[in-house]
Amino acid sequence: MNGAQHILETFHHHNIQTVFGYPGGCIMPLYDALVDDVNVEHVLCRHEQGCALAADGYARASGKLGVCIATSGPGATNLITGVANAHRDSTPMLVITGQVPSSLIGTDAFQETDVLGMTLGIVKHSYLVESADELPVILDEAIELAQSGRPGPVWIDIPKDVLLAETAAAPIGRSILREAVCPDLASAIAMLRTARKPLLYSGGGISLAHAEESFHEFAENSGLPAVVTLKGIGNPGKHSTHNLGMLGMHGSRAANRAVDECDLLLVIGARLDDRATGKLEGFAPNARLIHIDADAAEMNKLLSAELAIRGDLNAILKELTRTLREAPLEISEWRRQCQTWRTTGGFQAADNEEPLAPITGPAFIRQLSRIAPDDTTIACDVGQHQMWIAQHYQFDHPRHHLTSGGLGTMGFGLPAAIGAQFARPDSTVLNVTGDGSFMMNAQEMATIRRYNLPVKLIIMDNQCLGMVRQQQELFYNNRESQINLDDNPDFVAMARAFDIPALKIERTDQVRRGIETILAYHGPMLLHVAIARDENVWPIVKPGGSNKEMIDETRRNTADKKEKVA
Structure with missing residues (x-):
């Protein structure tokens, strides 16, 4: 088979059934191979950016690998925003682009662009395939890399002559590596037991680690008051009585107040993004920090953690659940306080009462x-x-x-x-x-x-x-x-x-x-x-401000009146 046919054979081997793409000159051999392949569903979007974003949405909704395909030059450059989006949110994605024939690379050939150079900062890894014989190893490695550890997009740029060249190699089909690492959690448990106002803070890393069920069980059994990031919405489930909602720039007053007053912040699968923390100097000023994540690069990046734990979130959450189920935390007074804040400081919005009123x-x-x-x-x-x-x-x-x-x-x-x-x-x-x-x-x-x-x-x-x-x-x-x-x-x-x-x-x-x-x-x-x-969206924190300085409509209107009087 040729390189293009081998790509489709690799898709079958890895159970990749849906891809999103847009054809063009240098990727045409792959589209020719698709004519004879009934096992791969190719979705023709109407813009390459749409292909990348559709693959992103597919991956987020399914937990599987998203795949997008485009040709060289403008096809590749049109993918960039969608690939950058996947990179920033750690979405597992395989990106395949055609490139001008090997002999023309570096000559400013028609529809040639330096894909590797342009995409260096928006991918987990990238490859320029130099021969059909190395394509099988690269494909298999890229599929594994995109999904293992902290997921992200991996880009393979393939010259047209490589897609047409014959290769006898078979797909390798290595399984995706998922570390089942559970470090010693004794220190974390000890810190939780001595805290009087511990708070659970979770983000998008929960679903990236396929740890939704483990987290939900931990959140319910621990009884910890909880806040979520924008990417962590849904982690506690819609019926959780401990969830104070989203924190940050447009977070609930209850969530931001709990962060401001907690004495221990247990961060799981979150990167302490600036839209969530606000001004770092004013974030969780009274709290010791435990940071649990699959990615060591997130540890101590923005805030220094007293205890940083890297490992498999499923294994860690299950062990924490087992320990706290045997001996629950004694934080009833803190829970009552957070429930009061939840009642009075959640997202307040009156439903429209007047039938003919404009829609809010x-x-x-x-x-x-x-x-x-x-x-x-x-x-x-x-x-x-x-x-x-x-x-x-x-x-x-x-x-x-x-x-x-x-x-x-x-x-x-x-x-x-x-x-x-x-x-x-x-x-x-x-x-x-x-x-x-x-x-x-x-x-x-x-x-x-x-x-x-x-x-x-x-x-x-x-x-x-x-x-x-x-x-x-x-x-x-x-x-x-x-x-x-x-x-x-x-x-x-x-x-x-x-x-x-x-x-x-x-x-x-x-x-x-x-x-x-x-x-x-x-x-x-x-x-x-x-x-x-x-x-307007209320509440809001001024860019660069501290979360405890939230502005809501009432405070804003009061300030306006005082300014007019003055």
Whole structure:
């Protein structure tokens, strides 16, 4: 077989059944091989960025490897944002691109780009294949590397002549290495037992380690009050009574206050991101820190941990659960205090009462959360709607919440929802987006129609870049600059042009019917939700500020009144 055929044979060997791609000159041998292969489902997206983001969404929703394919030059460069997104959120991904023939590399040939040089900082590893004989080893190593340890994207750039060259080697098919390392946890247990106000802090590393069940069992049995990062939403489950919600820049007042007052912070599978911690000098000022993670590079990167433990999160969580089940922590007073904060300092948003009133973002999301099935997967974009989902939607599992955390990629949601629908074909998948984000990859509606995917699209339209407008209002003296989107297209007509049914709602009394209508429809459907332009996300921490200095609408209005009086 030739190199291209060998790639498909390797896919079969590793049970890779779905790939996302876009053909072109230098990758054409692989597409020619696909003609004769009925075991690999190739999904043709309408832009290479859509391919990468769809592969990302597929991986996040399934826990499997995402695969994207493109040609050289602009095909490869169009993948870069999606691959960077996967790298920042540690999504396991295999990226395969064609390259100009080996003899032309370095000559500025048609559609030649230095892929390895351009992608150095956004991949876990990358390869330029120099001969067909080394392709089998590289493929197998790349597939293993992308999924083992801390996952991430691995990029293989393959010259066209290598794809056409014959190779007799067979796929190796090594199993993915997952360390079952459980260090001595005696010191961690001792610190937990001496703490009077211990707090559990979890992030996206829980699902990356496939440790969702182990974490859920630990969280319930330990009884620790808990906070989550944006990527950790869903870790405790929607019915947890100990969860104080998301912390950080747009976190709940309860979560940020608990962090501020705890005397021990148990961080598991989180990297202490700046959007979560705020100003480091003011973060958890009274707390000793235990940091448990699969990646040693995260230890002591931003905050020094008194105890840093690297190992397999499943093994560690199971051992912690066993120990604390035998002798529970005595922190009843702290639990009561956190419950009080949870009641009074959670995400507060009144449901709309007036039928003819305009639709508000938080109330809409709360209604959606009540109506949608428990196993619904939501892929959102970046902006105000992203934070409203994080604050007000009740997720029962972290793989149900797909969001661009580290890179903050507008345009992520629609292709990610496509990937998620391929990963979970029998589940309800929603893309909840803003009008700005939607236009970034709107062409992927053609992909939805092509495969008749039952993805539901919800556009929360305030005719502006809402999060930018909010920061300009609060921190730039309300000097608006280049945020108006009042020339948006008619989104209902736009969807119908792609043969996707659509409807628009503008009033509170239309919300329930609108949500129920799209959820009941058996195919794809779009719901255009008009919301107020000046609606903000509350609470908020000023960029560079401390989390304990959160601003909410009441405090902001009070400060405005005092300023006017002065």
